[in-house]
Structure formats: structure tokens, C-alpha cells
Amino acid sequence: MTNRYYLWTVGCQMNKADSEKLAAGFERMGLKATDRIERADIVVLNTCSVRQHAEDRAYSKLGRIRDLKRTKPDMKVVVMGCMVGLKTDDLEKRFPQVDVFARPQQFAPIIELIDGPAEDLGGEFWPTTYAIPEGPTAYVPVVHGCNKFCTYCIVPYRRGREKSRAMDEIVREVAYLTAQGVREVTLLGQTVEAYGHDLAEQPDLGDLMRELSALDRLERIRFLTSYPKDMTHRILSAVAELPKVMECFSLPVQAGSDAVLESMRRGYTRQEFVDKIAEVRRLMPGAGITTDIIVGYPGETEADFEATVDLLEELRFDKVHVAAYSPRPGTIAWRKMPDDVPADVKAARLHRIEEVEARIAEEINQHYVGTVQEILIEGVRKEQPFGRTRTGKLVHLDAPARIGSLVDVTIGHAGAFSLRGAVEDSLALV
Numbered sequence: 001m002t003n004r005y006y007l008w009t010v011g012c013q014m015n016k017a018d019s020e021k022l023a024a025g026f027e028r029m030g031l032k033a034t035d036r037i038e039r040a041d042i043v044v045l046n047t048c049s050v051r052q053h054a055e056d057r058a059y060s061k062l063g064r065i066r067d068l069k070r071t072k073p074d075m076k077v078v079v080m081g082c083m084v085g086l087k088t089d090d091l092e093k094r095f096p097q098v099d100v101f102a103r104p105q106q107f108a109p110i111i112e113l114i115d116g117p118a119e120d121l122g123g124e125f126w127p128t129t130y131a132i133p134e135g136p137t138a139y140v141p142v143v144h145g146c147n148k149f150c151t152y153c154i155v156p157y158r159r160g161r162e163k164s165r166a167m168d169e170i171v172r173e174v175a176y177l178t179a180q181g182v183r184e185v186t187l188l189g190q191t192v193e194a195y196g197h198d199l200a201e202q203p204d205l206g207d208l209m210r211e212l213s214a215l216d217r218l219e220r221i222r223f224l225t226s227y228p229k230d231m232t233h234r235i236l237s238a239v240a241e242l243p244k245v246m247e248c249f250s251l252p253v254q255a256g257s258d259a260v261l262e263s264m265r266r267g268y269t270r271q272e273f274v275d276k277i278a279e280v281r282r283l284m285p286g287a288g289i290t291t292d293i294i295v296g297y298p299g300e301t302e303a304d305f306e307a308t309v310d311l312l313e314e315l316r317f318d319k320v321h322v323a324a325y326s327p328r329p330g331t332i333a334w335r336k337m338p339d340d341v342p343a344d345v346k347a348a349r350l351h352r353i354e355e356v357e358a359r360i361a362e363e364i365n366q367h368y369v370g371t372v373q374e375i376l377i378e379g380v381r382k383e384q385p386f387g388r389t390r391t392g393k394l395v396h397l398d399a400p401a402r403i404g405s406l407v408d409v410t411i412g413h414a415g416a417f418s419l420r421g422a423v424e425d426s427l428a429l430v
Ligand code: SAH
Pocket: 050, 051, 152, 153, 154, 155, 189, 190, 191, 225, 227, 252, 254, 292, 293, 294, 323, 324, 325, 326, 327, 328
């Protein structure tokens, strides 16, 4: 049996969660991790296809592996994740150095490749295997796939339709995680509010949050990614009412122009999105809200782009993830719309969004100076503990603090990307 594995992961939190699960499965089968690819008996690349750039990273890694395999012909190579579609003939032709291609959530061919136990080949979501937590925070996928088919997006083609995990199964996993020292979980879904509609009892995300809140050792619950249309008043009320659920939203808008939103098939208008944010802020003043923007979508005019800038000024997000449109083979936009915004225009628009947002984020963060914030200490970097506020702001501490503890911190300094502060409660110090 193969005994050393090298696991490389790109992409979103869902991919990270899949990798952590695979790593836990490998460890249980007696394999050991290595961060030196040339020492590995099995190499696994967990890939992302959301933009060309993400795929390019996997291609360059595969070039390196092709060379390595000439000297180590027994080394096994797996490509898993969102680069792998239903049909793999093209990939097989292009990358003969790969032994197995596995779709997201498809663990069986990987287990078979390493002669793992035939009685546990993963199955849907591999329920017998939980990730081994590395600290006080953990990701927990609750709904897989996506049904939305936004025109530009490859995710539904690679991760399939929405499929929720049973509520008791999720509660069991989170209880296990808390027994291992986890204090905060982030519930994951491409559209996390879609949770439950495909289950017999049709619970919603709020019901799941309520169940999880009853776990004593769990202090905090986060959730991503939100989809405006699925974010019902009922779910928002649960977030507002449950003390363990953080007032922190990752709510992609993608564009500020109605023409672009419609072309993207996002399913909401600018005004509907603005109203949704207003509802969030009415229920939870001061909630942290981040968003995603695509610039240079097919047909995006200067006026469309200015509408996006204007929306950022109006809504004042805590953070914006901005990306230049990248045509994805197989998607509706790729089939029907020419990629007609020149690369230099895309780059200039991207830069402009980053500039505008850096100013807004810094202004928002300045309001934190002098306030006391509850922080969960997640780890230590360069001898400084760090953690997040309830609203999702990264805070570095001036003095030592115990990892996993909840501390009150007085914010003394704020920049565009993080805050700095001192612990109020000396009992939490070590
Ligand atoms: N489910 C989430 C996010 C999915 S992908 C949502 O509904 O928004 C993460 C982000 O990647 C998206 O929010 C979008 O901003 C970006 N993205 C997706 N496809 C893209 C493409 N073809 N080109 C550029 N950015 C893209």
C-alpha cells in the first residue's frame, strides 16, 4: 500500500473541506502527509475551474508532475475537484501522467487506487469520515452543488445539483468537532440558504442553526455563501435571534447594473438586492457584509461598470472580492456571448474597484477603533495571536492569548484589511 501522500488544494472553502476529509480518510488508512512532492507515493491535486487562472495553476503543477513521474514511475497521481467534469476523455488525453480523475465528492476511485478498504469507498459525502480539525475553527459543508446556473459560472456543471446533508448527520459531525476542540464552525454551501429544501422534513438553514446552537461546547456559527433570493426573512430572523450565529454575511452581488444582472440570470434586480441589505441591517445594525463582483462581463459598458462602483459607494461593504470575467467552457455565457471587454479595460475596472473598496473598508474599520469586540483566538502568526470579530474582521492582538478562547478586545488601530487591539479580560491571558 502506498504510504506518503502530497495533497495540493486550490479553490473555495468547499474544496478545502473536501481535501480535509480526504486527508482524514488517508490518515485512517495509515498514510502520512508530506509537503515534499518528490517524496510522495501518491499526489492529489484538488482543483478549481472558476476562472482560467485557477486552472492554469493546476496545469503548471501537472507539468512538474509529468517530469517527476519519469524518475518515479510508481508515483500515483490523482486529479480531483472542479476541473473534472462528467466526461474525462479530453483530460485523459491531455494528461497521461494522471492515474485517476475524480469529480468533487467522488472519493471511491481514489480509495480504490490506494487499495483502501473495499467496505468503505466513501459513498455520497463519505459520512464515515470527518475532517481532523487543525484548530478551533472548522468548515462543515451542509449543502452541495448549485441549481442556479448563473450564465458565467461553471460550478453547477462540476458540482452538480443542490443536495443537502441530513440534519442529524451534520449535528453529529459538529458534536464530534467540538469534542476535538473546535469552537466555531462555518456552514458551507454554494448557496447556503438553499439548505434543506430537498430533505423530507424541509428544514431551513435557521432550523439547522437552532439545532447546532444547542451544542454546549460550540461557541460560534458562521455560514457562506449567501444568495439574495434564498435568504428568507425566516432565516435572517434566526441569524438575528440566535446568539451563537455571527452577524456576518458573504453576499455576492456580482454587478450593479440591472442589464448585467439580468444577462447573468442572477434572479434579482439592483433594487431587490439593496432592499435585502436594508433588511439585514434593520435586523442587525453593524452586521459585517462582504460581496463578490465580476468586472468585464460580456457587454458590460462603461455606464454598467459605473453603476457597480456607485452600488459599492451606496452599500458600503466590509470587503469586496473582485474578479475579471473569465469565459468558462460549457457555460451559457461562453456559448452565447462574446468575451468582448478588452483585457486592459477589465484590468483597469478591477483596479478601480479595489481602490474604491480599500477606502471604504478603511473608513468602516476606523469606526471600530475604541470599541470592545468579542474575538475567538484562532491561532498565532509571527508570535501574535489573531482571531475574528463577530462581524468577520481579522484582529491581531498585542499580547499572548490562549488559542480557542473567547476574549474581549479593545481595538486600538484599524487599517483597510485588519484591526489591532489589546485583550480586556486578563483571565484569558496565559
Ligand atoms: N455561489 C457563490 C459563489 C460562486 S463562485 C455565488 O453565488 O456568488 C465564487 C465567485 O467567483 C463568484 O461570486 C464570482 O464573483 C466569481 N466567478 C464565478 N465565475 C466566474 C467567471 N466565469 N469569471 C470571473 N469570476 C467568476
